[in-house]
Amino acid sequence: xxxxVVRALVAGCGIAALAGPLGSFVVWRRMAYFGDTLSHSALLxxxxxxxxxxxxxxxxxxxxVALALALVALQRRRTLAADTLLGILSHGSLxxxxxxxxxxxxxxxxxxxxxxxxxxSVTTSDLAWIYGGGVVxxxxxxxxxRRLLAVTVDEDLARVEGMPxxxxxxxxxxxxxLVIAVAMKVxxxxxxxxxxxxxxAAARRFARTPETMAALASVLGVVAxxxxxxxxLNWDLPGGPCVVVSAAALFLxxxxxxxxx
Amino acid sequence: MPASDSGPLVxxxxxxxxxxGRSVLNHVDVAVHPGExxxxxxxxxxxxxxxxxxxxxxxxPSGGHVRRxxxxxxxxxxxxxxxxxxxxxxxxxxxxxxxxxxxxxIETALEEAGVARLADSAVQTVSGGEMQRVLLARALLxxxxxxxxxxxxxxxxxxxxxxxxxxxEHVRRHRGCGxxxxxxxxxxxxxxxxxxxxxxxxxxxxxxxxxVSRHPEYHALFGRHAAELAVYVHHHDHAHDESRKIVDGxxxxxxxx
Numbered sequence: 001x002x003x004x005v006v007r008a009l010v011a012g013c014g015i016a017a018l019a020g021p022l023g024s025f026v027v028w029r030r031m032a033y034f035g036d037t038l039s040h041s042a043l044l045x046x047x048x049x050x051x052x053x054x055x056x057x058x059x060x061x062x063x064x065v066a067l068a069l070a071l072v073a074l075q076r077r078r079t080l081a082a083d084t085l086l087g088i089l090s091h092g093s094l095x096x097x098x099x100x101x102x103x104x105x106x107x108x109x110x111x112x113x114x115x116x117x118x119x120x121s122v123t124t125s126d127l128a129w130i131y132g133g134g135v136v137x138x139x140x141x142x143x144x145x146r147r148l149l150a151v152t153v154d155e156d157l158a159r160v161e162g163m164p165x166x167x168x169x170x171x172x173x174x175x176x177x178l179v180i181a182v183a184m185k186v187x188x189x190x191x192x193x194x195x196x197x198x199x200x201a202a203a204r205r206f207a208r209t210p211e212t213m214a215a216l217a218s219v220l221g222v223v224a225x226x227x228x229x230x231x232x233l234n235w236d237l238p239g240g241p242c243v244v245v246s247a248a249a250l251f252l253x254x255x256x257x258x259x260x261x
Numbered sequence: 262m263p264a265s266d267s268g269p270l271v272x273x274x275x276x277x278x279x280x281x282g283r284s285v286l287n288h289v290d291v292a293v294h295p296g297e298x299x300x301x302x303x304x305x306x307x308x309x310x311x312x313x314x315x316x317x318x319x320x321x322p323s324g325g326h327v328r329r330x331x332x333x334x335x336x337x338x339x340x341x342x343x344x345x346x347x348x349x350x351x352x353x354x355x356x357x358x359x360x361x362x363x364x365x366x367i368e369t370a371l372e373e374a375g376v377a378r379l380a381d382s383a384v385q386t387v388s389g390g391e392m393q394r395v396l397l398a399r400a401l402l403x404x405x406x407x408x409x410x411x412x413x414x415x416x417x418x419x420x421x422x423x424x425x426x427x428x429x430e431h432v433r434r435h436r437g438c439g440x441x442x443x444x445x446x447x448x449x450x451x452x453x454x455x456x457x458x459x460x461x462x463x464x465x466x467x468x469x470x471x472x473v474s475r476h477p478e479y480h481a482l483f484g485r486h487a488a489e490l491a492v493y494v495h496h497h498d499h500a501h502d503e504s505r506k507i508v509d510g511x512x513x514x515x516x517x518x
Binding site: 213 | 348
């Protein structure tokens with residue numbers, strides 16, 4: 001196997017493993033559209049990264065966090081429904097990112113790579129970011145696991161029990177922002193959410209505890225990455241979309257499996 | 262009434278709450294002492310749940326204060342709770358989410374609430390009445406000094422209600438905790454409460470059930486059925502179902518009137 005294929009596989013599997021537990025939480029907390037909104041803002045973060053001369057992943061993190069905070073502030077005012085707000089921020093920030101990118105005439109950016117991912121161009125330094133960020137995100141999630149589950153089940157009860165609900169919600173948003181930043185290069189900002197939610201949704205039927213669902217989501221994600229990569233290489237198809245199609249196929253197969261009881 | 266030399270567990274001082282421009286609670290003073298059952302009654306929109314949420318710290322007062330005894334442990338049983346179907350969670354696991362607890366304490370709490378057989382059921386599959394008792398078990402796990410119950414009778418049929426209240430009574434006697442209760446069911450209230458607080462945005466009247474049931478404000482709020490209920494207190498064992506029906510029918514009138 002060529003080096004670039006190995007790097008692509010290692011990167012894809014790392015992100016799939018990371019996306020399993022976090023994606024499960026996105027599903028449990030009904031935050032799929034929220035994840036989509038954050039990832040759509042990532043393009044603006046990339047532009048910001050170039051402008052400031054820092055790693056685009058840092059720019060993405062910064063913009064995701066700013067957007068998450070803006071969303072929390074807007075939701076407090078309760079003048080518009082959450083999905084309307086998300087729609088405004090999602091498409092507003094995506095378009096702003098595209099416009100800002102167009103202004104930077106000196107910059108030659110492969111837009112398609114950012115939108116749909118370019119897994120075969122993953123570098124060793126990208127791998128370091130993915131695994132470094134992944135370890136941090138998973139350690140954070142493990143640390144907050146029980147309390148995040150409690151907040152997911154009922155925020156009022158968690159508050160009465162003295163849990164810092166707002167801080168936990170913010171911490172979860174930061175974890176999602178971290179995943180988006182490191183996953184962007186592999187699946188692209190338009191497809192990141194699918195890698196979070198499809199494996200988790202596929203795992204639901206086969207899990208009796210939150211932990212098995214999270215672990216199974218990781219396994220299914222890795223399977224989808226490997227299958228998608230193979231298809232992409234064999235038939236010269238775009239990598240990111242192939243991975244997502246594989247995940248969706250796994251979901252469909254899983255839904256068709258008859259279950260006892 | 263138990264001795265209250267150590268003072269109340271929780272009390273409000275001139276508590277007011279506004280939502281937007283609308284005033285929901287006006288200058289409310291209530292207190293719950295150890296070993297005492299205090300029940301909030303009143304028509305829909307009277308601010309019962311808001312008062313409970315303020316006591317729990319879930320609603321910020323716009324005036325006055327909520328005071329708690331230092332180190333007070335509160336067990337809260339909400340009106341209802343539904344867990345998203347995507348989250349695989351057994352009853353046992355649900356109970357372990359709120360604090361680290363040893364497995365045997367969970368068993369004990371489930372037994373105390375009478376739902377030990379549900380320990381391994383998915384939390385989404387238990388019935389409304391069973392869930393109420395799971396929530397009671399959850400509230401007991403914090404070893405509460407104060408138990409706060411928001412309409413524990415809502416999702417439960419008459420039979421389940423009697424059993425649930427017997428459980429609550431048992432908990433009070435064995436643990437000596439104070440209980441703050443919201444109820445729609447005047448009949449249960451009058452039979453099982455030390456103190457009734459009759460509310461309608463403010464405290465209309467409060468006191469022992471038999472005193473409140475003679476209070477003119479109480480009659481103004483609850484109309485002719487209140488009188489029947491006062492009689493009912495004395496004929497405790499007789500008109501069980503009939504009385505309930507009357508109370509329920511009345512409640513509807515009150516909301517629209």
